Amino acid sequence: MTFEHSESAPGTHEFDVVDSRTVYAGAILALRLDEVAMPGGRVAEREVIEHHPAVAVVALEGDDTVVLINQYRHPVGRRLLELPAGLLDKPGEDPLEAARRELAEETGLAAHDWSVLVDVALSPGFTDEALRIYLATDLYETDRPTPELEEADIEIxxxxxxxxxxxxxxxxxxxATAVAGVLALVTARASGAPLRPADAPWPGMPTAFLDRKADESSEN
Known part of the structure; x- marks a missing residue:
């Protein structure tokens, strides 16, 4: 399929979606098939996975001890060393509050000091999934809810x-989250680059899947 077009300079083309349909919608993701206008007048299919936004925490004890979790991940069939992390699966949920919740649920820890370490678009070739990684320092113990499913096997x-x-x-x-968080922290320290405040805006936070779930709830 092609459309009449005018030549545009590289970096200025508008990739308009001319058609879209949902192939699958589940608990944590949806698969959408978009028809997208390309430079030169062609239209190409692009598969897009909508996903909840997520948060993760580089929790630092003292100056140089990072708290990781060793967790089983079924898609890869093995345990991975990771940062405490989780999904924002409620419309309007505050990312910082979600990070505090995940740190407590997965490690039994809380923190007095928080800042934004780095934001990551995890695999933008096929998904809108994005992640905010926080730095949490001045840690202390807090109540940890009884873990369930894979989380019952988490090793701190x-x-x-x-x-x-x-x-x-x-x-x-x-x-990827652990690699990004650890390397971002050492880079920030080495360069002296300032970190953003914990409540800094997150313009890249995906909303398509949350909006989809909200629409489904309103229809029921």
Whole structure:
């Protein structure tokens, strides 16, 4: 399929969606098939996975001990060293409050000091899934709810930050969120780059799947 078009300079084309249909919608994601106008007048199909936004926490004890979790991940069939993390699965949920909740649920820890470490578009070639990683310091113990399902098997792992960096570079920590968070922290420290406040705007937070769920609830 092609449309009449005018030539546009690279970086200025509008990738309009001319048609869209939902192939699948489940509990944590939906698969959408879009027809997108391409430069040159063609229209191409693009598969898009809508996903909940997510948060993760680099929880730092003292100056150099990072709190990780070792968690079974069924799609890859093994346990991975990860940061405490979770989904924002309620419309209007505050990302910082979600991060506090996930830190408590997965480690039994809370923090007095929070800041935004880095925002990540996890795989923008096929999904809108995005993640905000926080830095949490001045930790203290708090109530941990009784874990369920895979979380009942979580092992808490405390590790020197430089060892976590070594494991990431050696391919021993492969979870993308953990790699991004650990390397972002050491880079920020080395460069002196300031971190954003914990309530900084998050313009890249995806909303399509949350909006879809809200529409479904209003129809029921």
């Amino acid at each position: 792992v405390r590790m020197p930050l430089d060892e976590a960096v070594r494991k990431a570079l050696a391919g021993e920590i492969t979870n």
